[in-house]
Amino acid sequence: MKEVLISQFIDDELNLVEKKEFVINVKEDDLFFNETIEMIDSEMMIRKEMDKKTENFREVKYKKDGNLKKILLFAAMIMIGILFTIKSINFTKTEDGIIQAKSMDKKEYRFVIYEENVGNVELVGSFTNWEKVPLKRVGETNYWEVVIEIPKGEHRYAFIINGKTVADPTALMVEQDDFGHINSILEV
Known part of the structure; x- marks a missing residue:
């Protein structure tokens, strides 16, 4: 339960009364305090890693001229891929007459x-x-x-x-x- 409360605090999902209650509990319980600090440190590390990964992304800008054919070709290739995927799924009919996909490997x-x-x-x-x-x-x-x-x-x-x-x-x-x-x- 404490882990969920810590997560809600980190993700700013608590109202002000709940936040006050959380801080009071953290102050009174050393184990709870240590667990909270560990989870906040983990969250900081994860966010730092995510920031590193996303800083390499750049915004893509599209030109208005000449790209329509490329976009339509790309969309057509996506549709063909979807059709091949649907075609490759094996379907079976149950005793009730319901058609469903066979179980995956x-x-x-x-x-x-x-x-x-x-x-x-x-x-x-x-x-x-x-x-x-x-x-x-x-x-x-x-x-x-x-x-x-x-x-x-x-x-x-x-x-x-x-x-x-x-x-x-x-x-x-x-x-x-x-x-x-x-x-x-x-x-x-």
Whole structure:
């Protein structure tokens, strides 16, 4: 709950009464204060990185003369691409007569995390509709794992360890979501 409140404070989603209450809570609770400072530092780092990435973009200006043919050609190529994409999707008719796309190709993927002194590890992600999937301890070790089928594509996920959301420490790519959590990114 505190993480959500911190995120709302950072994103300026609190009214003045809630902001005052937030500041009072931060002042009275050292752990809450430290967590708030860590999240603000993370937000500052992310915004700094985003500013670096966006400063290289430049504004594109279009000339009025001679570009209409190029724009129409580009639009035609986009339409052809869309038609090929639609054509390549396999559709099937259900027993009820409803036409729907066949399930996408899936791949089995093994999620593993090493955690000491924990009683419960779960996985949530875009491929589970953010529903919790329990991980099982591997023997007497501190490794936890689960193998699930995942549709091909880019997915976001995180582990929930004893109720706390944690990014995969082995993931190569991560991003902060709207709730202040850091999610790992997986390309299948």
